[in-house]
Amino acid sequence: MSEAVNGPPEPDRLMEVRLDPLGIVRLTWSPGLQITDTLARRAMELVDLTNTDRERPLLVDMTGTAALTRGARMTFTRRCSASRIALLGRSPVDRVIANFALGVSSTPVPTRFFTSELAAVAWLRHGDPA
């Protein structure tokens, strides 16, 4: 079973947050988006709303994101209800943006960039191989 949490239109049309059957919360950004501070805050709210009172792993699909502002990166350094975060992208641009998010600011929970969804889900469910 999967349930989607959709807020009011704008900025919620630009993102989708849902809980998948594996217990992973999926945040999917619309492609070509410049992720601002406001959008980042709304995304975190929706994730928290989905998780209610527990923590769950979070898969962020940021494929095709055009830019990530500094304000948005600062917002992502705040602790939310995600227990660990996998950033999923495809292109070299996705990789650069993701690594800015990872490298410039310190993240509050384990966070990694993946180009393979399978690898990302595996890491979210089982963590790093011993």
Next chain:
Amino acid sequence: MATPPDDRLDQLLELVVELASGDTGARMTPSPAADEIDAVIVGVNMLAEELQALNGDLEARVTERTVQLEQAHLQLERLALYDPLTGLANRTLLGDRISLAMAHADRGAAPPAVLLLDLDGFKAVNDSFGHPVGDLLLVEIGRRLREMVRETDTVARLGGDEFALVVVDAGHEQVLAMAERIRVALQAPVQAGEQSCWVSASIGVCFAVRGQDAATLLRDADTAMYAAKNGARGSVQVYEPRMHATALSRVLLAEDLRVAIADDQLLVHYQPIVDLTTGRTTGVEALVRWEHPERGLLAPAEFVGVAEDTGLVTALDRWVLRTAVAQLAAWRSGFLRGHEFAMHVNVSPIELRTPRFAEGVLDCLAEHGVPPGDLVLEMTESHLMGEDAGTLSALEQLRTAGIAVAIDDFGTGYSSVGYLRRMFLDVVKIDRSLITGLDTDPQQHRVAAAILAIVDAFGLEAVAEGVETAEQAERLRALGCRYGQGYLWGLPLPAEGMTALLVVSAAMNPP
């Protein structure tokens, strides 16, 4: 269809040049290809954004630090130049302002005037109501002073209850009028918190002359202020060179007094206190005299003030107490055995506040085998004003031991009746100013009658001072006054003279 030339690398190069030249707002839009070149473009954009933000942060921090630094500088200047309690100038700034005014005077302006103010009765406020009330009083006084001067004048607090003003561009008449206005304004009661306080100010005025330095000017204003303080309280005195000579002679007198106490130049004279009904001498007041090697016999009025100002009063009072108690012990062991008799000794409030004062008095009595009931300690009304915890505890200890406490010069101070209501008195000595003319002036008679009635109402004994005629003595007796002291029964006499008188009195009035 031909593929348009890919000029992204050229654009990227331009972007890097723009950024390097300081335009941190420069950016480049990546292509939809999202390939490695676009990744580099996005990376450079993000690095530029980071750089821009860090620069902004740094600039904001520099601005913030600069403001903090300016504030700290101002605060430091305030600390260095202003009195933290009243916000008035301090001694340093006052000195600067005087020097500035003197420099103007050198270029032709009128030399400034310096007013030095000392509050009369401030210590009593502090002792009675506590330092927080004293502080509020100082703040209010500072406010009043500021209101009375012009923008160009300076008001400073020099410490304690001492204030100073530098008045510029004003004639002598204007300065004196200002001093008078200040004197009157400070006489009005001050509401300090919940307490209403009455103080007055002794004001010294010094008109600068060209070439004078700030320190000398302040010293001379201070000398004039002391002259004001030593005269009628709450008065204005203008500095005159002879005052400096007087001040200097006081310093020399203090030095002489220090030697006198150690070298036995002091003497005690005794003046009888007489029972107005029986005519018996029931006691004597010990009065210190100084046999000065050059100036001859000096009365207390000529040196007690100096002793109080220099702290010598403690040694002086102790010497008088020891001498008087030893004398009483000698009389008691002989002709005064079994007679009603008390030795009155004056005590300075300064001494009363010293630790273990009461123990010292009791030790002195024990050493000479004199019972505490034979001693009456006299202190002036104004001195009792400062009834702090130390004073009250000393008085209680003395009275518990059996020593009587007398208020001296009653009727010359501020709130006389208030003291009679307190529980720390046994005897009231009515000042001679209330006795003079008692036998000729009906008004004076009515005043004396009223005061004696009040003293009686509080269950205290009265001693009338300055009784000069038999008529005065009779009137006092008729008004219910129990004891008298004055020229009618004799001047203060040296121990030998008083011994002879007491021998006769004792023989005529057996115990």
